[in-house]
Amino acid sequence: MKKVALGLSLVSGLSMSVFANTAGPAWDKAPGNISDKTSLQNGAKTFVAYCLNCHGAEYVRYNRLQDLGFTLDQIKSELVLTDAKVGDTMKSVISMKEGKAWFGNNPPDLSVIARSRAGANGTGADYLYTYLRGFYRDSASQTGWNNLVFPNVGMPHVLWELQGDRKAVFEEVEEHGQKTHVFKGFEQVTPGTLTTEQYDQTVGDLVNYLQWMGEPVQSTRKTLGIWVLIFLAGLTVVTWRLNKSFWKDIK
Missing domain, CATH: 1.20.5 (Single alpha-helices involved in coiled-coils or other helix-helix interfaces)
Structure with a gap:
């Protein structure tokens, strides 16, 4: 239930982030490698645990994950967390009706989210990697969270327990006669269950999986x-x- 609750909160942010513009900070280079099956397997597990509760990936079937090195038994025991069969597509836990009632919009399908976010600042993987590492506490927002890549995002930090609590440090400067706030860095408030390096790796693996999922045959x-x-x-x-x-x- 804890992971379900975290997954539910993902809807607001990713559904809105699809429409975010490319203005803002430069995107960090995603470390993904679609030939790295260990990374892809870790990313698939993170996706199932934190994303699939609300978002579907209905262009991908569970048994397609055999391409990543999973056996059918592993898929059944580790990745299929509902009553779905291994030959079914990866549907979200909540229904479209529930999603619309709870969040005002149907949660978007994530099958091609990495491909759809490419822009002038980099690839879609770069955007997602930077976005998922750009959250900070903001008591002024409705959710208590904000994001450097997508200011005033409606998504709470779904992975906050992994990364920990942190706040953004801004400095007020005057440019061309107007005052503006310049980002100076993050300040860790409470630690997460992962170190900074481990969290970045977890996000990198998740983004790597999202990139693979957009075109599973790209290596071939x-x-x-x-x-x-x-x-x-x-x-x-x-x-x-x-x-x-x-x-x-x-x-």
Whole structure:
């Protein structure tokens, strides 16, 4: 129930963050590697525990996670937390009707969230990595939380127990005759269950999984593309030699 409650709070933020603009701080580079199956497995477990309560991933079936190295037994025991079958798509725990009643909008599907957030500041993975590490306490907000990447976000910090409580330090400066607040850094108030490095790694694994989920065959596509280019290069050489041989006696 604790994880369900944390997952429910995710809806407000991610559903609104889809519409956030690219203004604001520069995005940090996400450390993901879609060839790292250990990272992808950790990210899948975090996704199921904290995201799938409210958000679906209905373009991906549970048994597709075998591509990440999970066995069917592992998927059943560790990743399917409802009465769903391993051949079912990854539907959220709450229904669309419940989501709309509780939050005013249907929680968005996260199947392609990493692909949809690409912008001038970086990739969609960069945005999500920076966003999920940009929360801080703000007593003036309705939820008690705010976010550097998405100011006045409606999402509470769903992973706060992992990261701990912290506040943002701003300095008031005057620019062109107008006063503005410049971000100076975070100040840790209470520690989380993870160190800063461990939390960043957990978020990186989650974002890596979200990126993989947007196109599970991307590694195969890239590998196939390389072989196609090699084939075309070889075909070009053969064609050129054949053409030269065909025309050598014709003046």
